[in-house]
Amino acid sequence: MSGDHFHNDSQIDSGSRHNDSHKHKDKYKDKEHKHKDHKKDKEREKSKYSNSEHRDSSDKKHRDKDKERLKLKDGSSDKQKDKHREKKKEERSFDGKPKKEKENGFESPFIKSEPENDGFYHSPKHEKSLKREHKKGEAATDGKKKAKKEPEEKWKWWEEERYTDGVKWKFLEHKGPVFAPPYEPLPSNVKFYYDGKHMKLSPGAEEVATFFAKMLDHEYTTKDVFRKNFFKDWRKEMTSEEKSKLTDLNKCDFSEMSEYFKAQSEARKAMTKEEKLKIKEENERLLQEYGFCIMDNHKERIANFRIEPPGLFRGRGDHPKMGMLKRRIRPEDIIINCSKDSKYPKPPPGTKWKEVRHDNKVTWLVSWTENIQGSIKYIMLNPSSRIKGEKDWQKYEMARRLKKCVDRIRAQYREDWKSKEMRIRQRAVALYFIDKLALRAGNEKEEGETADTVGCCSLRVEHLTLHQEMDGQEYVVEFDFLGKDSIRYYNKVPVEKRVFKNLQLFMEDKEPEDDLFDRLNTSILNKHLQELMDGLTAKVFRTYNASITLQQQLNELTSSEDNVPAKILSYNRANRAVAILCNHQRAPPKTFEKSMQNLQTKIDAKKEQLADAKRELKSAKADAKVRRDEKSKKAVESKKKAVQRIEEQLMKLEVQATDREENKQIALGTSKLNYLDPRISVAWCKKFGIPIEKIYNKTQREKFAWAIDMAEKDYEF
DNA sequence: TACTTAACTTAGTATGCTCAGG
DNA sequence: CCTGAGCATACTAAGTTAAGTA
Numbered sequence: 001m002s003g004d005h006f007h008n009d010s011q012i013d014s015g016s017r018h019n020d021s022h023k024h025k026d027k028y029k030d031k032e033h034k035h036k037d038h039k040k041d042k043e044r045e046k047s048k049y050s051n052s053e054h055r056d057s058s059d060k061k062h063r064d065k066d067k068e069r070l071k072l073k074d075g076s077s078d079k080q081k082d083k084h085r086e087k088k089k090e091e092r093s094f095d096g097k098p099k100k101e102k103e104n105g106f107e108s109p110f111i112k113s114e115p116e117n118d119g120f121y122h123s124p125k126h127e128k129s130l131k132r133e134h135k136k137g138e139a140a141t142d143g144k145k146k147a148k149k150e151p152e153e154k155w156k157w158w159e160e161e162r163y164t165d166g167v168k169w170k171f172l173e174h175k176g177p178v179f180a181p182p183y184e185p186l187p188s189n190v191k192f193y194y195d196g197k198h199m200k201l202s203p204g205a206e207e208v209a210t211f212f213a214k215m216l217d218h219e220y221t222t223k224d225v226f227r228k229n230f231f232k233d234w235r236k237e238m239t240s241e242e243k244s245k246l247t248d249l250n251k252c253d254f255s256e257m258s259e260y261f262k263a264q265s266e267a268r269k270a271m272t273k274e275e276k277l278k279i280k281e282e283n284e285r286l287l288q289e290y291g292f293c294i295m296d297n298h299k300e301r302i303a304n305f306r307i308e309p310p311g312l313f314r315g316r317g318d319h320p321k322m323g324m325l326k327r328r329i330r331p332e333d334i335i336i337n338c339s340k341d342s343k344y345p346k347p348p349p350g351t352k353w354k355e356v357r358h359d360n361k362v363t364w365l366v367s368w369t370e371n372i373q374g375s376i377k378y379i380m381l382n383p384s385s386r387i388k389g390e391k392d393w394q395k396y397e398m399a400r401r402l403k404k405c406v407d408r409i410r411a412q413y414r415e416d417w418k419s420k421e422m423r424i425r426q427r428a429v430a431l432y433f434i435d436k437l438a439l440r441a442g443n444e445k446e447e448g449e450t451a452d453t454v455g456c457c458s459l460r461v462e463h464l465t466l467h468q469e470m471d472g473q474e475y476v477v478e479f480d481f482l483g484k485d486s487i488r489y490y491n492k493v494p495v496e497k498r499v500f501k502n503l504q505l506f507m508e509d510k511e512p513e514d515d516l517f518d519r520l521n522t523s524i525l526n527k528h529l530q531e532l533m534d535g536l537t538a539k540v541f542r543t544y545n546a547s548i549t550l551q552q553q554l555n556e557l558t559s560s561e562d563n564v565p566a567k568i569l570s571y572n573r574a575n576r577a578v579a580i581l582c583n584h585q586r587a588p589p590k591t592f593e594k595s596m597q598n599l600q601t602k603i604d605a606k607k608e609q610l611a612d613a614k615r616e617l618k619s620a621k622a623d624a625k626v627r628r629d630e631k632s633k634k635a636v637e638s639k640k641k642a643v644q645r646i647e648e649q650l651m652k653l654e655v656q657a658t659d660r661e662e663n664k665q666i667a668l669g670t671s672k673l674n675y676l677d678p679r680i681s682v683a684w685c686k687k688f689g690i691p692i693e694k695i696y697n698k699t700q701r702e703k704f705a706w707a708i709d710m711a712e713k714d715y716e717f
Numbered sequence: 718t719a720c721t722t723a724a725c726t727t728a729g730t731a732t733g734c735t736c737a738g739g
Numbered sequence: 740c741c742t743g744a745g746c747a748t749a750c751t752a753a754g755t756t757a758a759g760t761a
Contacts, residue, residue: 308756316724316757362719370756376718377756391720440722441760450758484759485723526761539721539760586724595749667724674722697752722759732749739742 155298157386158393158706168363168387172338174293174302176345176353177366177379178286180309180328183207190260193253194246205238208325211312213257220314226323230312233325293365293381294342301382302365307334313372317451317486321372333368363387373449384702393706396677398535399544400717406544409532410435417498423519427528429502430456430517434538437493438545438581440484441522441538453482456538457522462512466503467492475500489583546578546675551717553577554684563648565655567688571681571695572659578671586667599657606650613643673700678707679715686713 163169185206191198192209201209212221212230220226231249238246246252271279290305310328313321331351338344340358347353354368366379381387402409413435416428433439434456442455454463463481470476473494483489495503506516522538529536553574558567589595617639624632672681678696682704685692692701692708701708 304755306755314757319757364719367719373757375758378719380720388721395721443760445759453758455759485725485757487724522760537761584723589750591749598749670723699752718761720760723757724755725757726753726755728751728753730749730751732747734747735745737742737744739740 154705155386156706156709157298157389158710162390166361169295169360170339171297171342172293172295172360172365173342174338174345174365175290176336176347177334178290178306179331179348180307183328186210186257186260191256193256195248195251196253199245202239202242205234205242207310208234208237209252209254210257210261211310211325213254214261215312215314216254216258220322223322225318225320226312226314229321229323230325233323237325295381295385295387298386300385300387303380303382305379307368308370308377315451317453317482319451320448321450324372327371329368335367337362337365337367382702383699384705389703389706392703395543396547396679396717398540399547399677402533402536402540402544403548403717405533406435412532414498417502423524425502426506426517426520427525429499429506430520430525431529432495432499434541435545437479437491438542438583439489440542441525443522451482451486453484453486455483455522457517457520457525459516460512461507461510461514461516464503464507464516466500466507468500477503483583487583487585542582543675546582546671547677547680547717549578549581550574550676551680554680558684558688560688563651564690564694565652567690568694569655569659571684571690572668573662575668575672575676576662576666578676579666579668582671582675584667584670585665588664592664596657596660599653599660603650603653603657606646606653610643610646610650613639613646617643673703677717678704679711680717682707682711683713683715686711 183203185203192201192206193199212234215221221230227249235243235246291302292299293302294300307329308326311326313319313324313326315322331347332354334347334353336345336353336356337359338356339360344356345353364378364380367376369375370377383389383392409431413428413431416424417432419425419428434441440455442457442459444458445453454460459481463479465478465480467476467478468474470478470492475495475497477493477495477500479489479491479493481489503516506518510516510518526537529538529540554571557570557573559570562570617636620632620636620639624636681695682692684690685695696704696708
């Protein structure tokens, strides 16, 4: 039903564009931002978390764990305790019974359609997490069949109830961030020249100069804005003497520095195994020390525990701030977030944190303010963590709720195209775009602070062209604008007459640089969506349409007779349909042509090999006919096998070639990671006997562990 | 403000290719 | 002619951090 998306024409060209447009930003400034407060937050039983409150309880914890472990092995221990669990937990069916309750055999804890439902997760089950989580020393104790590959039991957070009251954790302990290594001055033989003359720079100025030198090969160091911004910020780091001497960037010669860094990176590549190993070990040590935190009794991986090193800012697209100095972050800039009863991270000797706070309504461990845009950066957990996983799961549940009422919503906005109120028409047309074309919401942005990019609500008249008739189709809208990351969106879309007429109306008497939807912004739109469905926002449509498209495409494209590579090609094609819908592009790999050519050569070679094998088979057959002995029969058989094998190999290569060609400028990763309900993929794998490893790599499997664990082959999005 | 989504960069690994020696 | 070590190249995964949304 939603399969009729308009796809991009794939004339992809994320190239340049005019950024000289001046917009009149006189929109309704609706500053109200709603915070979705999930009301009805029942208290989670505090008692359950009691042992997360104190570090020193950990001993006891482990003992308990051991005890539990003994019971665990038969897999049934889950069921004992907990009286009130019964009725709610039952339907969740995580405990091995065939799941078949609700429509998909999987009841979502996020969908609270019926009032009863919200009690759903409330039964305490915390003990379970303790059992689940042991990291070492398992095998010995619980004997039995440990045979397999030591499947170190993972904590299944998705089998536990969640916090519902905005609390994100009860206990949080970590070691703080890893700072960028201090600046190492250049050896004295690496010289900087100004106006042809050697000049020794002060350490501060030298460091910033090296940032520029490292980028010398990049095209953007030639850009005016970049150079201007850089030079301005560089001068701030100079001594007054340097400042007065160095007045023209064009007279600066960084080439020796640049050569030096190139040599360094060569040297790094040429390091001996031992040296590399040493570095690897050091990294591993750092990871072990700083890469994990304890959150509510569980050790969780941190995503980005290293603080971004200083350097020159390179925004994407035509960014007004490119080239500015991104300054070094010091402990004094850092806000630590952890629980009161944890062991606080220590700042490096002789330094202090800016602040240590204990806010368990947020998920971040560390934050600092970045100096380019003044925005806040965070250290948070890995996608495999409970806190990220729950959110991800929830996102897909939201999209599935939209699925249930999307018909109604579509009918509604179609109705609204006819409204006498301009703002309602605009809202309805915008929503139509968001739904049909999977456009982003399009928040307004501060002019001059970022690259000039737009989304749906911020589209300007200049971004679309109306064609009464085009290529034999009526009412075609041609979109051409730069979206997120300055990726070009180009698409020609036939729309309904009513939409077309509305667009004409919206564009009437406007300048190219005027807003198309002058009565609309994301805040207004989302407020409206909120009324249509609880929790609905613009981006839910993207998730919904991406996931539903994958599912439809998989149904359409997969045939069970196909072999594994062919099925995987089908999967990739389905994935690709989504990527195209969402406009996920990539620069064609630099070596694309060549690697394509190599593949072709291989295919040709394989074809020849096949021909040879066939010839041989033929002659073997002929031979067998004449000789009629066992030996020659056997020979025929083995030749047959050979032919088959080669045919298969050839097929594989050809599939690979097709896949790669089709994928030239399409990036599959983004949709796979962010928009496609992983349960669809898992179910597909189960249904067609495809190993999950063919679809998800290790990281992805970690991120989607919840889905891999819970989705059955009949899962339906 | 907090959190997700995004493309790009770099590092790491797999694969393929060459050539010496069996 | 085959094997397999050593190296180059190609491909993938991981890491980085900017740019969105709400």
